Amino acid sequence: MIPQYYFNSLSRETPLSAETPILPLENDDEIFDNRQMPGTTTPNIPGGTNPTQPNQMIDYTQGYLQTQIGKRVRIQFLIGTNALQDRTGILTKVGISYVIIKNEDTNTLELGDLYAIKFVDIY
Numbered sequence: 001m002i003p004q005y006y007f008n009s010l011s012r013e014t015p016l017s018a019e020t021p022i023l024p025l026e027n028d029d030e031i032f033d034n035r036q037m038p039g040t041t042t043p044n045i046p047g048g049t050n051p052t053q054p055n056q057m058i059d060y061t062q063g064y065l066q067t068q069i070g071k072r073v074r075i076q077f078l079i080g081t082n083a084l085q086d087r088t089g090i091l092t093k094v095g096i097s098y099v100i101i102k103n104e105d106t107n108t109l110e111l112g113d114l115y116a117i118k119f120v121d122i123y
Contacts, residue, residue: 062114065094073101074121077112087112 057063069091076086087110089101097114 062094068122072123076119077116078118
């Protein structure tokens with residue numbers, strides 16, 4: 001039989017009067033309070049968006065590559081453990097886990113795995 005103290009007090013309709021929360025929250029607890037404080041403003045980021053995802057921040061590969069869209073690139077991918085293969089074309093789109101380049105010879109779009117990229121030459 002499972003002891004009574006293993007059950008969650010939230011499952012009871014009426015809590016015991018002697019119960020105290022395990023982690024009491026204070027009124028000024030900033031850890032869990034995600035509301036904006038009065039008088040503060042959000043930072044003004046060019047483009048009108050606040051970058052919160054890696055594909056929007058230039059500190060990450062996705063974010064930086066998005067600033068290079070439209071340029072001619074040569075991307076080297078690691079295939080397996082020791083084989084490199086490169087693709088050349090116009091960088092057209094960068095997603096969270098992929099890049100799309102337009103092959104200039106065949107006029108087709110090629111999707112490549114972002115996490116297999118080792119080097120990118122930007123022309």
